[in-house]
Amino acid sequence: MANILEIKEVSKRYGSKVAVDAVSLEIPQGRIFGLLGPNGAGKTSLIRMITTITRPDEGTILLNGEPLHANHPRQIGYLPEERGLYKKMKVGEHLIYLGQLKGLSKKGAEDAARHWLEKLDLMDRWDQAVETLSKGLQQQVQFVATVIHEPSLLILDEPFSGLDPVNTNRLKAEIRQLHEAGTSIIFSTHRMEQVEEICEHIALINAGQNVLNGRVSEIREQYKENHFQLSYEGELPSNFTENFTVVSQQNQEVTIAVPEQLTGNQLLRTLLNKGVQIRAFNEVLPSLNEIFIRIVGEAKPVQTD
Amino acid sequence: MQQLRLIIKREYWTRVRRRSFIIATLITPLAFGLFVVIVNYILQYKSDEVIRIAVVDQGELFSGGIADEENIFFKQLDVDLETVQENFSEFDYHGILVTPPAGSVQQQKYTAKYYTDQKLTLELEPVLIDRLKSALRKHKIEELELDEKTLSALNSQVDIKPTPVTPEAVVGTSLAGKIAAVIGMVMAFLMYTTVFIYGMMVMRSVMEEKTNRIVEVMISSVRPFPLMLGKIIGVGFVGLTQITAWAILVPLMLIGVNLFFGFEVGATNLPEAPPELNGMNPELLANQIMTELGSFNWWLILPLFLLYFLGGYFMYAALFAAVGSAMSDDLGESQSLTIPITIPVILAFYITIAAIQSPNSGLAVWASMFPLFSPIVMPARLPFDPPWWQVASSILLLVLACMALVWLSGRIYRVGILLYGKKVSLLEMGRWIFRK
Numbered sequence: 001m002a003n004i005l006e007i008k009e010v011s012k013r014y015g016s017k018v019a020v021d022a023v024s025l026e027i028p029q030g031r032i033f034g035l036l037g038p039n040g041a042g043k044t045s046l047i048r049m050i051t052t053i054t055r056p057d058e059g060t061i062l063l064n065g066e067p068l069h070a071n072h073p074r075q076i077g078y079l080p081e082e083r084g085l086y087k088k089m090k091v092g093e094h095l096i097y098l099g100q101l102k103g104l105s106k107k108g109a110e111d112a113a114r115h116w117l118e119k120l121d122l123m124d125r126w127d128q129a130v131e132t133l134s135k136g137l138q139q140q141v142q143f144v145a146t147v148i149h150e151p152s153l154l155i156l157d158e159p160f161s162g163l164d165p166v167n168t169n170r171l172k173a174e175i176r177q178l179h180e181a182g183t184s185i186i187f188s189t190h191r192m193e194q195v196e197e198i199c200e201h202i203a204l205i206n207a208g209q210n211v212l213n214g215r216v217s218e219i220r221e222q223y224k225e226n227h228f229q230l231s232y233e234g235e236l237p238s239n240f241t242e243n244f245t246v247v248s249q250q251n252q253e254v255t256i257a258v259p260e261q262l263t264g265n266q267l268l269r270t271l272l273n274k275g276v277q278i279r280a281f282n283e284v285l286p287s288l289n290e291i292f293i294r295i296v297g298e299a300k301p302v303q304t305d
Numbered sequence: 306m307q308q309l310r311l312i313i314k315r316e317y318w319t320r321v322r323r324r325s326f327i328i329a330t331l332i333t334p335l336a337f338g339l340f341v342v343i344v345n346y347i348l349q350y351k352s353d354e355v356i357r358i359a360v361v362d363q364g365e366l367f368s369g370g371i372a373d374e375e376n377i378f379f380k381q382l383d384v385d386l387e388t389v390q391e392n393f394s395e396f397d398y399h400g401i402l403v404t405p406p407a408g409s410v411q412q413q414k415y416t417a418k419y420y421t422d423q424k425l426t427l428e429l430e431p432v433l434i435d436r437l438k439s440a441l442r443k444h445k446i447e448e449l450e451l452d453e454k455t456l457s458a459l460n461s462q463v464d465i466k467p468t469p470v471t472p473e474a475v476v477g478t479s480l481a482g483k484i485a486a487v488i489g490m491v492m493a494f495l496m497y498t499t500v501f502i503y504g505m506m507v508m509r510s511v512m513e514e515k516t517n518r519i520v521e522v523m524i525s526s527v528r529p530f531p532l533m534l535g536k537i538i539g540v541g542f543v544g545l546t547q548i549t550a551w552a553i554l555v556p557l558m559l560i561g562v563n564l565f566f567g568f569e570v571g572a573t574n575l576p577e578a579p580p581e582l583n584g585m586n587p588e589l590l591a592n593q594i595m596t597e598l599g600s601f602n603w604w605l606i607l608p609l610f611l612l613y614f615l616g617g618y619f620m621y622a623a624l625f626a627a628v629g630s631a632m633s634d635d636l637g638e639s640q641s642l643t644i645p646i647t648i649p650v651i652l653a654f655y656i657t658i659a660a661i662q663s664p665n666s667g668l669a670v671w672a673s674m675f676p677l678f679s680p681i682v683m684p685a686r687l688p689f690d691p692p693w694w695q696v697a698s699s700i701l702l703l704v705l706a707c708m709a710l711v712w713l714s715g716r717i718y719r720v721g722i723l724l725y726g727k728k729v730s731l732l733e734m735g736r737w738i739f740r741k
Contacts, residue, residue, distance in 0.1 A: 015736075051525045053723070070528070078525035082725070084518035088319060100311050101526040145522065 010059030034199030077151035316539025489685030511629030529719035617680025630721030676706030
């Protein structure tokens with residue numbers, strides 16, 4: 001599988017503070033890649049280097065196999081976490097302006113802007129100043145500005161922050177469509193539930209270092225603790241736990257930890273032998289949120305704002 | 306290059322289209338016209354307060370009567386002071402002027418008493434002194450048995466006629482120096498105000514982009530340097546547009562005011578006309594000024610002025626942009642960062658005032674070399690024909706400094722615009738220059 005982006009041993013320092021510390025990452029072509037990490041972990045610093053806003057102190061970044069150069073931003077669409085628009089400009093001319101800066105012709109930028117605004121049902125706002133739009137609409141215009149030049153790599157930094165549920169779903173749908181059309185997407189956030197929903201691959205950045213990366217399913221598999229959940233009827237025999245530990249138990253449900261040398265099948269067999277009435281039995285995989293907390297440490301609770 | 310052009314275009318058009326810009330461009334000449342009208346009205350205003358003064362002429366100075374002013378009337382009384390004082394409240398006198406005898410001819414000091422219950426006004430005192438002086442003069446002429454003709458022979462009218470030593474040198478008449486000073490001052494003032502107005506405009510715009518967070522979106526498409534440069538150039542064009550509009554509208558306004566109200570506009574523009582010009586035929590004077598203006602080397606002065614204007618604007622606008630990029634959202638505490646920029650501008654303006662008095666003094670020469678001062682000081686010296694090597698080296702230094710400062714400001718700008726919510730010191734800004 002080809003990688004759209006390869007980050008090799010990249011470091012960035014601001015004064016004495018190390019923002020990014022020898023991070024290596026491979027971001028596969030055409031996938032949605034989650035870049036996770038607590039606030040201040042270095043996600044934004046890393047993204048700024050990818051978008052050529054800043055240059056790495058060490059290491060190289062390859063986009064489609066080439067070292068980053070001045071024309072690459074045209075292939076990248078970046079929606080920063082700190083975002084804004086020129087308040088006095090009209091929606092239409094603003095989109096054309098940003099499109100032209102990304103290398104589109106005036107005509108091309110205008111066509112693309114019309115296409116997107118029609119799609120989002122915002123065509124009647126064409127001649128309105130940005131400042132007269134509601135915040136939700138401004139965010140949509142901002143999103144259009146990010147994708148107007150059909151980037152092959154789309155970087156979204158906390159794209160849903162400040163959006164209401166309706167607009168969040170609308171944006172998610174747009175992101176999925178772009179994904180289906182073959183756009184590679186880097187999705188940076190500290191909100192795990194969104195990552196599990198959207199991303200196929202993730203990397204976890206903490207304190208400037210890449211502490212974890214891979215497929216979401218593999219990572220969950222890797223961090224599983226051999227916990228199994230059992231729903232049952234009637235009573236549990238008192239002696240079934242000779243080899244196993246009960247992690248938690250409530251309302252006819254019990255979570256059981258299986259030691260490493262044993263398997264779920266052995267637990268199930270034991271339960272059957274003891275005559276437990278089983279209603280459901282499944283392996284418990286940790287959520288990314290749990291993995292995240294486990295790695296980053298309880299000291300820094302994850303914000304879910 | 307394409308991007309730079311787009312940025313310049315946007316910076317220019319969004320500003321020029323703005324209602325506040327159009328209003329400022331139109332209102333300023335109107336305000337100027339109104340100012341001229343009001344000033345003229347005030348200058349032509351004559352006091353309507355009637356002052357009546359009783360004169361007890363003990364020294365018999367005013368045997369020939371006393372001339373009245375438009376609103377000041379003198380009345381000589383043949384009674385003694387006590388009588389007038391006793392009945393003072395009955396009459397409507399402002400005061401009583403009592404003149405002692407003139408004394409000997411050699412006596413130069415003369416004190417007259419003015420009895421009044423009110424303060425002497427600025428208007429009244431000179432009138433009283435003038436009347437007494439001319440009366441004393443007349444008295445002394447009679448005593449010394451002189452005649453007016455002999456006396457006026459003592460007054461000589463002296464003029465200096467500058468004459469070139471080498472035939473090519475243009476020295477003009479003595480009027481030329483004065484006109485040169487006025488032109489120099491006008492140029493310096495133009496420079497000073499534009500640097501401030503449009504430099505500040507650049508700074509505000511940088512801050513706005515930073516607080517709006519648009520800058521982060523922008524620099525994912527454009528490198529910071531063209532973004533800054535485009536802004537400076539765009540605002541520069543805005544400045545040129547506005548100044549051109551004013552250069553056309555203000556004279557039109559003045560002509561209009563002149564026609565409508567029918568007074569000499571020139572009188573208010575030059576309230577302190579040099580004394581020797583007084584009494585000269587105004588038409589003759591205007592002709593002479595026109596001839597003198599023609600004698601200046603405008604083909605050199607104007608392009609040089611434009612060059613200094615561009616250099617000065619770019620240099621200071623870049624500095625303002627750098628400072629604007631370092632400012633946090635809190636306006637108040639960051640304002641102190643602009644002080645290091647405003648000080649050289651103000652200093653340069655004061656140096657210019659000195660330089661116009663003696664355009665070839667050491668201060669003037671050195672200040673017109675120093676790039677932070679030269680855009681304001683040198684244009685003021687230009688009408689005095691400074692040596693060409695001074696102009697050349699001053700321009701060379703300006704161009705070099707301009708490029709260096711724009712580059713340095715770009716280094717600061719690129720770091721500053723991405724930094725939020727942190728108070729920045731000048732030292733720290735200096736460190737950004739060297740950051741990779």
